[in-house]
Amino acid sequence: MSPAPPQPIPRQESSATCSIFPTQTPERDLPLHRLLILILFLLTLQVLTGGLLLLSYVPAAAEASASLHDLARTSLVGGLLYSFHRHGISLLVVATGIYLLTLLLRGVVRKRHRLLWRTAVALPALVLAFGFTGALLPWDLDGYWTALVGIEIVESVPLVGSLLAHALRGDAELSAFTLTRFFSLHVFFLPLLLFALVFLHLLAVRRNGFSQTDADDKASRSADWHPAATFQASVLCLLTLAFLLILSALAPAHPGFEADPALVSVDPRPAWYFLPLFELLHLPFGGPFLLAVVIPALILAFLLLLPEIRLSSDPRRDRTVAAGICIATLFAAGASTAYSLLFRPPAIGEQVSVTPEQLPPIPSGNAANQSGRSLFVSEWCINCHQVAELGGRLGPPMTDPVELLARDRIRLILLDPKQLNPLSTMPSYRNLREDDIEALIEYVAFLQTLREE
Protein backbone atom coordinates (compact mmCIF):
# COMPACT_ATOMS: atom_id res chain seq x y z
CA MET A 1 0.00 0.00 0.00
CA SER A 2 1.49 3.33 -0.99
CA PRO A 3 0.84 6.15 1.45
CA ALA A 4 -1.60 8.51 -0.18
CA PRO A 5 -1.37 12.17 0.75
CA PRO A 6 -3.91 13.33 3.34
CA GLN A 7 -7.06 14.34 1.57
CA PRO A 8 -9.54 16.85 2.83
CA ILE A 9 -12.86 15.27 3.53
CA PRO A 10 -15.72 16.77 1.66
CA ARG A 11 -18.21 17.87 4.30
CA GLN A 12 -21.04 18.64 1.95
CA GLU A 13 -21.28 16.05 -0.76
CA SER A 14 -23.61 17.43 -3.32
CA SER A 15 -24.62 14.26 -5.11
CA ALA A 16 -24.30 11.51 -2.52
CA THR A 17 -26.17 13.12 0.37
CA CYS A 18 -29.09 10.78 0.00
CA SER A 19 -27.07 8.04 1.71
CA ILE A 20 -27.54 7.81 5.47
CA PHE A 21 -24.00 6.47 5.75
CA PRO A 22 -20.91 8.57 5.14
CA THR A 23 -19.05 8.08 1.86
CA GLN A 24 -15.62 8.97 3.18
CA THR A 25 -14.32 8.70 6.68
CA PRO A 26 -10.98 9.31 8.43
CA GLU A 27 -9.12 6.06 8.98
CA ARG A 28 -8.90 6.55 12.73
CA ASP A 29 -12.70 6.53 12.94
CA LEU A 30 -13.06 3.17 11.23
CA PRO A 31 -13.26 1.07 14.46
CA LEU A 32 -16.19 3.15 15.69
CA HIS A 33 -17.96 2.81 12.35
CA ARG A 34 -17.48 -0.96 12.48
CA LEU A 35 -18.87 -1.15 16.01
CA LEU A 36 -21.84 0.96 14.95
CA ILE A 37 -22.52 -1.36 12.03
CA LEU A 38 -22.39 -4.33 14.40
CA ILE A 39 -24.94 -2.65 16.69
CA LEU A 40 -27.23 -1.93 13.73
CA PHE A 41 -26.86 -5.56 12.67
CA LEU A 42 -27.78 -6.84 16.14
CA LEU A 43 -30.77 -4.47 16.31
CA THR A 44 -31.95 -5.69 12.91
CA LEU A 45 -31.54 -9.26 14.10
CA GLN A 46 -33.68 -8.52 17.16
CA VAL A 47 -36.37 -6.91 15.01
CA LEU A 48 -36.37 -9.88 12.64
CA THR A 49 -36.32 -12.65 15.25
CA GLY A 50 -38.88 -10.73 17.29
CA GLY A 51 -41.11 -10.37 14.27
CA LEU A 52 -40.85 -14.07 13.51
CA LEU A 53 -41.61 -14.97 17.14
CA LEU A 54 -44.77 -12.87 16.82
CA LEU A 55 -46.03 -15.40 14.27
CA SER A 56 -46.28 -18.05 17.00
CA TYR A 57 -46.51 -16.17 20.27
CA VAL A 58 -49.89 -15.70 21.94
CA PRO A 59 -49.79 -12.64 24.22
CA ALA A 60 -52.25 -13.91 26.79
CA ALA A 61 -51.41 -15.06 30.31
CA ALA A 62 -52.93 -18.52 29.87
CA GLU A 63 -51.16 -19.24 26.59
CA ALA A 64 -47.97 -17.13 26.48
CA SER A 65 -45.72 -19.69 28.15
CA ALA A 66 -47.23 -22.68 26.37
CA SER A 67 -47.05 -21.04 22.94
CA LEU A 68 -43.34 -20.25 23.32
CA HIS A 69 -42.60 -23.69 24.77
CA ASP A 70 -44.36 -25.34 21.90
CA LEU A 71 -42.37 -23.26 19.43
CA ALA A 72 -39.05 -23.94 21.15
CA ARG A 73 -39.68 -27.66 21.59
CA THR A 74 -41.28 -28.66 18.34
CA SER A 75 -39.20 -26.86 15.76
CA LEU A 76 -35.46 -26.39 15.47
CA VAL A 77 -35.87 -22.99 13.84
CA GLY A 78 -38.37 -21.95 16.50
CA GLY A 79 -35.94 -22.90 19.27
CA LEU A 80 -33.15 -21.01 17.55
CA LEU A 81 -35.36 -17.94 17.04
CA TYR A 82 -36.22 -17.83 20.73
CA SER A 83 -32.61 -18.37 21.79
CA PHE A 84 -31.32 -15.76 19.33
CA HIS A 85 -33.83 -13.23 20.58
CA ARG A 86 -33.03 -13.90 24.25
CA HIS A 87 -29.23 -14.00 23.83
CA GLY A 88 -29.29 -11.20 21.25
CA ILE A 89 -30.37 -8.63 23.81
CA SER A 90 -27.44 -9.64 26.03
CA LEU A 91 -25.06 -9.03 23.14
CA LEU A 92 -26.73 -5.68 22.48
CA VAL A 93 -26.22 -4.61 26.09
CA VAL A 94 -22.52 -5.45 25.75
CA ALA A 95 -22.10 -3.92 22.27
CA THR A 96 -23.87 -0.63 23.07
CA GLY A 97 -21.89 -0.42 26.33
CA ILE A 98 -18.56 -0.92 24.56
CA TYR A 99 -19.57 1.61 21.91
CA LEU A 100 -20.42 4.21 24.55
CA LEU A 101 -17.19 3.61 26.43
CA THR A 102 -15.16 3.88 23.22
CA LEU A 103 -16.87 7.16 22.37
CA LEU A 104 -16.01 8.46 25.83
CA LEU A 105 -12.38 7.36 25.65
CA ARG A 106 -12.04 8.93 22.20
CA GLY A 107 -13.56 12.14 23.53
CA VAL A 108 -16.55 12.11 21.18
CA VAL A 109 -18.60 13.92 23.79
CA ARG A 110 -18.28 17.67 23.57
CA LYS A 111 -19.37 20.51 21.37
CA ARG A 112 -20.54 19.32 18.02
CA HIS A 113 -20.99 15.72 19.21
CA ARG A 114 -23.77 16.48 21.66
CA LEU A 115 -26.49 14.77 19.64
CA LEU A 116 -24.23 11.84 18.77
CA TRP A 117 -23.23 11.33 22.41
CA ARG A 118 -26.70 11.70 23.87
CA THR A 119 -28.32 9.31 21.42
CA ALA A 120 -25.48 6.88 22.13
CA VAL A 121 -26.26 7.15 25.86
CA ALA A 122 -29.97 6.59 25.27
CA LEU A 123 -29.28 3.46 23.22
CA PRO A 124 -28.21 1.08 26.06
CA ALA A 125 -30.93 2.58 28.27
CA LEU A 126 -33.50 1.71 25.62
CA VAL A 127 -32.02 -1.78 25.23
CA LEU A 128 -32.51 -2.30 28.99
CA ALA A 129 -36.13 -1.14 28.64
CA PHE A 130 -36.57 -3.77 25.92
CA GLY A 131 -35.06 -6.35 28.27
CA PHE A 132 -37.39 -5.37 31.11
CA THR A 133 -40.60 -5.43 29.06
CA GLY A 134 -39.52 -8.54 27.16
CA ALA A 135 -38.84 -10.50 30.34
CA LEU A 136 -42.55 -10.65 31.22
CA LEU A 137 -43.69 -11.86 27.79
CA PRO A 138 -42.94 -15.61 28.28
CA TRP A 139 -45.04 -15.31 31.47
CA ASP A 140 -42.57 -17.38 33.43
CA LEU A 141 -41.55 -17.12 37.06
CA ASP A 142 -38.39 -15.01 36.63
CA GLY A 143 -40.11 -12.64 34.23
CA TYR A 144 -43.14 -12.30 36.46
CA TRP A 145 -41.10 -11.37 39.52
CA THR A 146 -38.79 -9.09 37.52
CA ALA A 147 -41.83 -7.15 36.34
CA LEU A 148 -43.46 -7.16 39.77
CA VAL A 149 -40.34 -5.86 41.53
CA GLY A 150 -39.62 -3.41 38.70
CA ILE A 151 -43.09 -1.92 38.92
CA GLU A 152 -42.83 -1.77 42.73
CA ILE A 153 -39.62 0.23 42.26
CA VAL A 154 -41.46 2.63 39.95
CA GLU A 155 -44.19 2.86 42.57
CA SER A 156 -41.61 3.97 45.17
CA VAL A 157 -41.14 7.29 43.34
CA PRO A 158 -42.76 10.05 45.40
CA LEU A 159 -45.87 11.79 44.01
CA VAL A 160 -46.01 10.31 40.50
CA GLY A 161 -44.92 6.78 41.37
CA SER A 162 -48.29 5.14 41.78
CA LEU A 163 -49.63 6.85 38.67
CA LEU A 164 -46.68 5.60 36.59
CA ALA A 165 -46.90 2.13 38.10
CA HIS A 166 -50.57 2.04 37.23
CA ALA A 167 -49.83 3.05 33.64
CA LEU A 168 -47.22 0.28 33.38
CA ARG A 169 -49.49 -2.37 34.90
CA GLY A 170 -52.67 -1.34 33.13
CA ASP A 171 -54.37 -2.53 36.28
CA ALA A 172 -54.32 -2.04 40.03
CA GLU A 173 -52.12 -5.12 40.42
CA LEU A 174 -49.87 -7.15 38.16
CA SER A 175 -52.24 -9.25 36.06
CA ALA A 176 -52.97 -10.49 32.57
CA PHE A 177 -53.58 -6.84 31.66
CA THR A 178 -49.95 -6.10 32.49
CA LEU A 179 -48.86 -8.71 29.96
CA THR A 180 -50.88 -6.94 27.26
CA ARG A 181 -49.35 -3.64 28.24
CA PHE A 182 -45.76 -4.91 28.30
CA PHE A 183 -46.40 -6.64 25.00
CA SER A 184 -47.52 -3.42 23.32
CA LEU A 185 -44.58 -1.52 24.82
CA HIS A 186 -42.13 -4.19 23.70
CA VAL A 187 -43.33 -4.62 20.13
CA PHE A 188 -44.67 -1.17 19.31
CA PHE A 189 -43.85 1.82 21.50
CA LEU A 190 -40.22 0.98 22.31
CA PRO A 191 -39.39 0.04 18.69
CA LEU A 192 -40.90 3.37 17.64
CA LEU A 193 -38.51 5.13 20.02
CA LEU A 194 -35.66 2.93 18.85
CA PHE A 195 -36.16 3.83 15.20
CA ALA A 196 -36.26 7.53 16.05
CA LEU A 197 -33.13 7.19 18.17
CA VAL A 198 -31.18 5.25 15.55
CA PHE A 199 -32.26 7.75 12.91
CA LEU A 200 -31.02 10.68 15.01
CA HIS A 201 -27.80 8.89 15.84
CA LEU A 202 -27.03 8.06 12.22
CA LEU A 203 -27.86 11.64 11.30
CA ALA A 204 -25.37 12.91 13.88
CA VAL A 205 -22.68 10.51 12.67
CA ARG A 206 -23.39 11.42 9.07
CA ARG A 207 -23.17 15.13 9.77
CA ASN A 208 -20.08 15.37 11.96
CA GLY A 209 -18.36 12.00 12.03
CA PHE A 210 -16.44 11.03 15.14
CA SER A 211 -13.61 13.57 14.89
CA GLN A 212 -13.11 16.44 17.29
CA THR A 213 -12.49 19.15 14.71
CA ASP A 214 -12.21 19.51 10.98
CA ALA A 215 -8.45 19.78 11.52
CA ASP A 216 -8.47 16.30 13.04
CA ASP A 217 -10.21 15.03 9.95
CA LYS A 218 -7.58 16.58 7.76
CA ALA A 219 -4.76 15.12 9.84
CA SER A 220 -5.96 11.58 9.33
CA ARG A 221 -5.97 9.82 6.01
CA SER A 222 -9.42 9.26 4.70
CA ALA A 223 -10.84 6.01 3.42
CA ASP A 224 -13.95 4.99 1.59
CA TRP A 225 -16.54 4.06 4.21
CA HIS A 226 -17.56 1.22 1.96
CA PRO A 227 -15.63 -1.14 1.97
CA ALA A 228 -13.07 0.08 4.57
CA ALA A 229 -15.62 0.04 7.39
CA THR A 230 -18.14 -2.37 5.92
CA PHE A 231 -15.84 -5.25 5.03
CA GLN A 232 -14.41 -5.80 8.50
CA ALA A 233 -17.82 -5.05 9.99
CA SER A 234 -19.32 -7.81 7.85
CA VAL A 235 -16.75 -10.25 9.17
CA LEU A 236 -17.51 -9.05 12.70
CA CYS A 237 -21.25 -9.53 12.15
CA LEU A 238 -20.67 -12.99 10.72
CA LEU A 239 -18.53 -13.95 13.73
CA THR A 240 -21.20 -12.60 16.08
CA LEU A 241 -23.81 -14.65 14.26
CA ALA A 242 -21.64 -17.75 14.63
CA PHE A 243 -21.17 -16.96 18.32
CA LEU A 244 -24.94 -16.61 18.77
CA LEU A 245 -25.45 -19.91 17.00
CA ILE A 246 -22.95 -21.68 19.25
CA LEU A 247 -24.42 -20.02 22.35
CA SER A 248 -27.94 -21.06 21.32
CA ALA A 249 -26.78 -24.61 20.72
CA LEU A 250 -24.89 -24.93 24.00
CA ALA A 251 -27.27 -22.94 26.19
CA PRO A 252 -30.64 -22.85 24.46
CA ALA A 253 -33.00 -20.34 26.05
CA HIS A 254 -36.49 -21.50 26.86
CA PRO A 255 -39.26 -20.09 29.03
CA GLY A 256 -39.03 -21.14 32.67
CA PHE A 257 -41.84 -22.41 34.87
CA GLU A 258 -45.13 -20.73 34.18
CA ALA A 259 -45.75 -17.63 36.31
CA ASP A 260 -47.85 -18.26 39.37
CA PRO A 261 -48.51 -15.35 41.72
CA ALA A 262 -49.18 -17.75 44.59
CA LEU A 263 -45.91 -19.64 44.47
CA VAL A 264 -43.94 -18.95 47.65
CA SER A 265 -41.32 -21.49 46.72
CA VAL A 266 -39.38 -19.43 44.16
CA ASP A 267 -36.06 -17.58 44.35
CA PRO A 268 -36.57 -15.30 41.36
CA ARG A 269 -33.61 -13.72 39.58
CA PRO A 270 -33.61 -10.96 36.96
CA ALA A 271 -31.59 -11.12 33.74
CA TRP A 272 -27.82 -10.67 34.24
CA TYR A 273 -27.85 -7.04 33.09
CA PHE A 274 -30.14 -6.12 35.98
CA LEU A 275 -27.97 -7.84 38.59
CA PRO A 276 -26.11 -4.66 39.69
CA LEU A 277 -29.49 -3.12 40.49
CA PHE A 278 -30.60 -6.36 42.13
CA GLU A 279 -27.50 -6.28 44.36
CA LEU A 280 -28.04 -2.60 45.21
CA LEU A 281 -31.55 -3.48 46.41
CA HIS A 282 -30.04 -5.93 48.92
CA LEU A 283 -28.52 -3.04 50.88
CA PRO A 284 -30.19 -2.65 54.26
CA PHE A 285 -30.32 1.14 53.94
CA GLY A 286 -31.44 3.70 51.39
CA GLY A 287 -34.71 2.19 50.29
CA PRO A 288 -35.83 1.27 46.75
CA PHE A 289 -36.36 4.85 45.60
CA LEU A 290 -32.85 6.01 46.42
CA LEU A 291 -31.08 2.81 45.36
CA ALA A 292 -33.00 1.76 42.28
CA VAL A 293 -34.35 5.07 40.94
CA VAL A 294 -32.11 7.92 42.09
CA ILE A 295 -28.77 6.17 41.53
CA PRO A 296 -29.55 4.96 37.96
CA ALA A 297 -31.14 8.33 37.20
CA LEU A 298 -28.01 10.13 38.43
CA ILE A 299 -25.79 7.92 36.27
CA LEU A 300 -28.01 8.57 33.24
CA ALA A 301 -28.15 12.31 33.97
CA PHE A 302 -24.35 12.43 34.42
CA LEU A 303 -23.85 10.76 31.04
CA LEU A 304 -26.45 12.89 29.27
CA LEU A 305 -25.05 16.11 30.71
CA LEU A 306 -21.43 15.15 30.14
CA PRO A 307 -21.18 17.49 27.13
CA GLU A 308 -21.94 20.45 29.46
CA ILE A 309 -20.22 19.47 32.71
CA ARG A 310 -16.74 20.78 33.42
CA LEU A 311 -14.92 18.35 35.71
CA SER A 312 -11.64 20.28 35.64
CA SER A 313 -10.15 23.36 34.01
CA ASP A 314 -8.23 21.38 31.40
CA PRO A 315 -10.46 19.71 28.79
CA ARG A 316 -7.91 16.92 28.33
CA ARG A 317 -7.96 16.08 32.03
CA ASP A 318 -11.71 16.39 31.89
CA ARG A 319 -11.94 13.45 29.58
CA THR A 320 -9.67 11.36 31.80
CA VAL A 321 -11.73 12.17 34.90
CA ALA A 322 -15.02 11.33 33.13
CA ALA A 323 -13.56 8.08 31.78
CA GLY A 324 -12.25 7.26 35.25
CA ILE A 325 -15.67 7.75 36.82
CA CYS A 326 -17.35 5.64 34.15
CA ILE A 327 -14.80 2.83 34.37
CA ALA A 328 -15.06 2.80 38.17
CA THR A 329 -18.87 2.57 37.93
CA LEU A 330 -18.59 -0.17 35.32
CA PHE A 331 -16.14 -2.03 37.54
CA ALA A 332 -18.52 -1.83 40.51
CA ALA A 333 -21.38 -3.06 38.31
CA GLY A 334 -19.24 -5.92 37.01
CA ALA A 335 -18.14 -6.90 40.51
CA SER A 336 -21.71 -6.95 41.83
CA THR A 337 -22.86 -8.97 38.80
CA ALA A 338 -20.11 -11.51 39.45
CA TYR A 339 -21.04 -11.63 43.15
CA SER A 340 -24.69 -12.22 42.27
CA LEU A 341 -23.91 -14.96 39.80
CA LEU A 342 -21.55 -16.73 42.19
CA PHE A 343 -23.28 -16.37 45.53
CA ARG A 344 -26.95 -15.95 44.76
CA PRO A 345 -27.83 -18.75 42.37
CA PRO A 346 -31.48 -18.95 41.33
CA ALA A 347 -33.57 -21.69 42.88
CA ILE A 348 -37.04 -23.05 43.14
CA GLY A 349 -37.67 -24.33 46.63
CA GLU A 350 -34.89 -24.25 49.18
CA GLN A 351 -31.28 -23.57 48.32
CA VAL A 352 -29.74 -27.03 48.46
CA SER A 353 -26.56 -28.42 47.00
CA VAL A 354 -27.31 -31.99 46.05
CA THR A 355 -25.77 -33.68 43.03
CA PRO A 356 -27.56 -36.47 41.16
CA GLU A 357 -24.76 -38.81 42.27
CA GLN A 358 -25.80 -38.37 45.90
CA LEU A 359 -29.31 -39.65 45.17
CA PRO A 360 -30.07 -43.37 45.54
CA PRO A 361 -28.69 -45.31 42.59
CA ILE A 362 -31.10 -47.19 40.39
CA PRO A 363 -30.79 -50.97 40.57
CA SER A 364 -30.45 -52.68 37.21
CA GLY A 365 -33.68 -53.98 35.76
CA ASN A 366 -35.67 -51.01 37.07
CA ALA A 367 -37.66 -48.95 34.57
CA ALA A 368 -36.19 -45.76 36.04
CA ASN A 369 -33.05 -44.37 34.38
CA GLN A 370 -30.19 -41.98 34.96
CA SER A 371 -31.85 -39.12 33.11
CA GLY A 372 -34.74 -39.26 35.60
CA ARG A 373 -32.24 -39.04 38.43
CA SER A 374 -30.47 -36.00 36.99
CA LEU A 375 -33.80 -34.35 36.04
CA PHE A 376 -34.88 -34.74 39.66
CA VAL A 377 -32.03 -32.38 40.54
CA SER A 378 -31.92 -30.11 37.48
CA GLU A 379 -35.68 -29.53 37.44
CA TRP A 380 -35.60 -28.51 41.12
CA CYS A 381 -37.63 -31.46 42.55
CA ILE A 382 -34.94 -32.08 45.18
CA ASN A 383 -35.26 -28.47 46.41
CA CYS A 384 -38.66 -29.27 47.95
CA HIS A 385 -38.90 -33.05 48.19
CA GLN A 386 -36.53 -34.91 50.46
CA VAL A 387 -34.92 -38.10 49.25
CA ALA A 388 -33.35 -40.13 52.05
CA GLU A 389 -32.86 -37.04 54.27
CA LEU A 390 -31.35 -35.03 51.39
CA GLY A 391 -32.94 -31.91 49.95
CA GLY A 392 -35.59 -29.34 50.84
CA ARG A 393 -38.65 -29.80 53.00
CA LEU A 394 -41.24 -27.53 51.41
CA GLY A 395 -43.11 -30.45 49.87
CA PRO A 396 -43.78 -34.03 50.97
CA PRO A 397 -40.74 -36.35 51.02
CA MET A 398 -40.35 -38.77 48.10
CA THR A 399 -38.98 -41.78 49.94
CA ASP A 400 -41.17 -43.53 52.48
CA PRO A 401 -44.38 -41.73 51.41
CA VAL A 402 -47.62 -41.80 53.37
CA GLU A 403 -49.36 -43.33 50.38
CA LEU A 404 -47.93 -44.89 47.25
CA LEU A 405 -48.92 -42.93 44.16
CA ALA A 406 -49.70 -44.69 40.91
CA ARG A 407 -47.85 -43.50 37.80
CA ASP A 408 -50.86 -41.73 36.27
CA ARG A 409 -51.38 -39.88 39.53
CA ILE A 410 -47.73 -38.76 39.59
CA ARG A 411 -48.20 -37.53 36.03
CA LEU A 412 -51.29 -35.60 37.06
CA ILE A 413 -49.40 -33.91 39.91
CA LEU A 414 -46.48 -33.04 37.65
CA LEU A 415 -48.66 -31.54 34.94
CA ASP A 416 -51.17 -29.71 37.08
CA PRO A 417 -50.43 -29.78 40.82
CA LYS A 418 -53.37 -27.51 41.61
CA GLN A 419 -55.92 -29.86 40.13
CA LEU A 420 -55.44 -32.34 42.94
CA ASN A 421 -54.65 -29.81 45.63
CA PRO A 422 -55.77 -26.25 44.86
CA LEU A 423 -53.47 -24.94 47.56
CA SER A 424 -50.35 -26.63 46.25
CA THR A 425 -47.32 -24.37 45.85
CA MET A 426 -45.60 -26.66 43.36
CA PRO A 427 -44.89 -25.26 39.89
CA SER A 428 -46.50 -26.96 36.92
CA TYR A 429 -44.21 -29.19 34.85
CA ARG A 430 -46.51 -29.26 31.84
CA ASN A 431 -43.93 -27.52 29.67
CA LEU A 432 -41.38 -30.28 30.13
CA ARG A 433 -40.65 -32.56 27.17
CA GLU A 434 -42.71 -35.74 27.14
CA ASP A 435 -39.75 -38.11 27.50
CA ASP A 436 -38.43 -36.02 30.40
CA ILE A 437 -41.80 -36.26 32.15
CA GLU A 438 -41.76 -40.01 31.51
CA ALA A 439 -38.26 -40.28 33.03
CA LEU A 440 -39.25 -38.22 36.07
CA ILE A 441 -42.38 -40.32 36.69
CA GLU A 442 -40.34 -43.53 36.58
CA TYR A 443 -37.73 -42.14 38.97
CA VAL A 444 -40.35 -40.88 41.44
CA ALA A 445 -42.12 -44.25 41.29
CA PHE A 446 -38.78 -45.91 42.05
CA LEU A 447 -38.05 -43.53 44.97
CA GLN A 448 -41.41 -44.32 46.52
CA THR A 449 -40.49 -47.96 46.84
CA LEU A 450 -37.43 -47.11 48.95
CA ARG A 451 -37.89 -47.53 52.68
CA GLU A 452 -36.02 -45.62 55.33
CA GLU A 453 -33.84 -48.02 57.26
Added chain:
Amino acid sequence: MRKLLGSFRKVIFAGEVLPHPERREFLRASASLIWAAMAVLGAAAVGASFFRSPRRERYMGQVRVADLSELQEIPQLFQAEFEETAGWRQVRKRLMVYARRTSDGEVSLLSPVCSHLSCLVRWNEDGREFHCPCHNGRFSIEGRPLSGPPRGPLRRPTFEIRREAIYLKVSE
Protein backbone atom coordinates in the same frame (compact mmCIF):
# COMPACT_ATOMS: atom_id res chain seq x y z
CA MET B 1 -50.05 36.98 19.90
CA ARG B 2 -52.07 40.16 19.79
CA LYS B 3 -50.82 40.78 16.29
CA LEU B 4 -51.82 37.28 15.33
CA LEU B 5 -55.30 37.72 16.77
CA GLY B 6 -55.52 40.97 14.84
CA SER B 7 -54.59 39.19 11.61
CA PHE B 8 -57.08 36.48 12.43
CA ARG B 9 -59.88 39.02 12.88
CA LYS B 10 -58.98 40.65 9.63
CA VAL B 11 -59.02 37.39 7.67
CA ILE B 12 -62.10 35.79 9.20
CA PHE B 13 -64.39 38.69 9.88
CA ALA B 14 -63.31 41.38 7.50
CA GLY B 15 -62.41 38.98 4.69
CA GLU B 16 -59.31 41.02 3.98
CA VAL B 17 -56.36 39.75 2.03
CA LEU B 18 -53.32 40.28 4.19
CA PRO B 19 -50.22 42.00 2.82
CA HIS B 20 -47.31 39.73 2.08
CA PRO B 21 -45.06 39.74 5.22
CA GLU B 22 -48.03 39.68 7.54
CA ARG B 23 -49.60 36.85 5.58
CA ARG B 24 -46.53 34.69 5.86
CA GLU B 25 -46.34 35.27 9.61
CA PHE B 26 -50.05 34.50 9.94
CA LEU B 27 -49.73 31.22 8.04
CA ARG B 28 -46.68 30.21 10.02
CA ALA B 29 -48.40 30.91 13.34
CA SER B 30 -51.58 29.12 12.27
CA ALA B 31 -49.60 26.07 11.20
CA SER B 32 -47.86 25.98 14.60
CA LEU B 33 -51.22 26.36 16.29
CA ILE B 34 -52.71 23.46 14.33
CA TRP B 35 -49.77 21.19 15.16
CA ALA B 36 -49.85 22.22 18.83
CA ALA B 37 -53.57 21.42 19.02
CA MET B 38 -52.98 18.03 17.39
CA ALA B 39 -50.11 17.31 19.80
CA VAL B 40 -52.32 18.12 22.79
CA LEU B 41 -55.07 15.85 21.48
CA GLY B 42 -52.53 13.12 20.80
CA ALA B 43 -51.06 13.43 24.29
CA ALA B 44 -54.58 13.25 25.75
CA ALA B 45 -55.26 10.07 23.76
CA VAL B 46 -51.97 8.53 24.91
CA GLY B 47 -52.71 9.49 28.52
CA ALA B 48 -56.27 8.19 28.41
CA SER B 49 -55.08 4.90 26.91
CA PHE B 50 -52.23 4.38 29.34
CA PHE B 51 -54.15 5.34 32.45
CA ARG B 52 -57.20 3.33 31.59
CA SER B 53 -57.70 0.30 33.76
CA PRO B 54 -60.22 -2.51 33.73
CA ARG B 55 -63.36 -2.22 35.76
CA ARG B 56 -63.12 -4.56 38.67
CA GLU B 57 -65.88 -6.37 40.43
CA ARG B 58 -64.79 -8.35 43.39
CA TYR B 59 -66.62 -10.61 45.69
CA MET B 60 -66.42 -8.29 48.69
CA GLY B 61 -67.53 -10.66 51.39
CA GLN B 62 -65.45 -12.83 53.67
CA VAL B 63 -63.64 -15.97 52.69
CA ARG B 64 -62.70 -18.84 54.92
CA VAL B 65 -58.95 -19.46 55.01
CA ALA B 66 -58.47 -22.08 57.73
CA ASP B 67 -60.07 -24.04 60.49
CA LEU B 68 -58.88 -23.24 63.98
CA SER B 69 -58.03 -26.90 64.45
CA GLU B 70 -55.52 -26.71 61.57
CA LEU B 71 -53.36 -24.10 63.30
CA GLN B 72 -50.02 -25.06 64.78
CA GLU B 73 -47.40 -23.15 66.68
CA ILE B 74 -45.31 -22.65 63.54
CA PRO B 75 -46.74 -20.43 60.78
CA GLN B 76 -48.37 -22.31 57.93
CA LEU B 77 -49.40 -20.83 54.62
CA PHE B 78 -53.15 -20.93 54.04
CA GLN B 79 -54.87 -19.87 50.87
CA ALA B 80 -58.41 -19.04 49.92
CA GLU B 81 -59.88 -18.39 46.52
CA PHE B 82 -62.46 -15.88 45.48
CA GLU B 83 -64.09 -14.83 42.23
CA GLU B 84 -63.32 -11.59 40.52
CA THR B 85 -64.39 -9.93 37.30
CA ALA B 86 -61.79 -7.63 35.86
CA GLY B 87 -62.87 -6.00 32.60
CA TRP B 88 -64.35 -8.89 30.64
CA ARG B 89 -62.30 -11.56 32.37
CA GLN B 90 -63.54 -13.83 35.12
CA VAL B 91 -60.65 -14.92 37.28
CA ARG B 92 -60.12 -16.84 40.44
CA LYS B 93 -57.91 -14.84 42.75
CA ARG B 94 -56.06 -16.13 45.75
CA LEU B 95 -55.67 -14.75 49.18
CA MET B 96 -52.63 -15.99 51.04
CA VAL B 97 -51.89 -15.75 54.71
CA TYR B 98 -49.52 -17.25 57.26
CA ALA B 99 -51.50 -18.38 60.30
CA ARG B 100 -50.38 -19.84 63.62
CA ARG B 101 -51.48 -20.16 67.18
CA THR B 102 -49.23 -18.30 69.62
CA SER B 103 -48.05 -19.90 72.86
CA ASP B 104 -50.84 -18.18 74.77
CA GLY B 105 -53.48 -19.55 72.42
CA GLU B 106 -54.08 -16.43 70.33
CA VAL B 107 -54.54 -16.64 66.57
CA SER B 108 -51.85 -14.69 64.68
CA LEU B 109 -52.15 -13.90 60.97
CA LEU B 110 -49.45 -12.42 58.72
CA SER B 111 -49.46 -11.50 55.06
CA PRO B 112 -46.73 -13.27 53.04
CA VAL B 113 -46.11 -10.13 50.96
CA CYS B 114 -42.71 -8.65 51.82
CA SER B 115 -42.85 -5.03 52.97
CA HIS B 116 -39.83 -4.20 50.81
CA LEU B 117 -40.78 -4.92 47.18
CA SER B 118 -43.73 -7.32 47.47
CA CYS B 119 -42.07 -10.68 46.89
CA LEU B 120 -43.48 -13.61 48.86
CA VAL B 121 -41.73 -14.52 52.10
CA ARG B 122 -41.22 -18.09 53.17
CA TRP B 123 -41.11 -19.59 56.68
CA ASN B 124 -37.70 -20.96 57.51
CA GLU B 125 -38.01 -23.50 60.28
CA ASP B 126 -34.27 -23.75 60.94
CA GLY B 127 -33.81 -20.05 61.62
CA ARG B 128 -37.38 -19.67 62.94
CA GLU B 129 -37.87 -16.61 60.79
CA PHE B 130 -39.53 -15.50 57.55
CA HIS B 131 -37.14 -15.11 54.66
CA CYS B 132 -37.72 -13.11 51.50
CA PRO B 133 -35.98 -14.79 48.54
CA CYS B 134 -35.74 -11.59 46.48
CA HIS B 135 -33.48 -9.31 48.53
CA ASN B 136 -32.73 -11.34 51.64
CA GLY B 137 -35.14 -9.60 54.00
CA ARG B 138 -35.75 -11.45 57.27
CA PHE B 139 -38.74 -11.14 59.58
CA SER B 140 -39.39 -12.54 63.04
CA ILE B 141 -42.26 -14.90 63.74
CA GLU B 142 -44.31 -11.83 64.72
CA GLY B 143 -43.51 -10.18 61.37
CA ARG B 144 -41.01 -7.63 62.68
CA PRO B 145 -38.17 -6.86 60.24
CA LEU B 146 -34.93 -8.44 61.54
CA SER B 147 -32.35 -7.77 58.86
CA GLY B 148 -31.96 -6.85 55.21
CA PRO B 149 -33.69 -4.06 53.33
CA PRO B 150 -37.27 -4.28 54.70
CA ARG B 151 -38.18 -1.42 57.03
CA GLY B 152 -41.81 -2.10 57.87
CA PRO B 153 -43.33 -5.22 59.41
CA LEU B 154 -45.36 -7.81 57.51
CA ARG B 155 -48.95 -6.67 57.17
CA ARG B 156 -51.47 -8.15 59.62
CA PRO B 157 -54.72 -8.84 57.83
CA THR B 158 -57.90 -8.26 59.80
CA PHE B 159 -59.87 -11.41 60.35
CA GLU B 160 -62.85 -12.79 62.14
CA ILE B 161 -63.37 -16.11 63.86
CA ARG B 162 -66.73 -17.73 63.27
CA ARG B 163 -67.76 -21.31 63.88
CA GLU B 164 -64.21 -22.47 64.66
CA ALA B 165 -62.84 -21.07 61.39
CA ILE B 166 -60.85 -18.00 60.34
CA TYR B 167 -62.50 -15.66 57.84
CA LEU B 168 -60.67 -12.94 55.96
CA LYS B 169 -62.33 -9.98 54.34
CA VAL B 170 -61.59 -9.55 50.64
CA SER B 171 -60.50 -5.95 50.27
CA GLU B 172 -59.89 -3.68 47.31
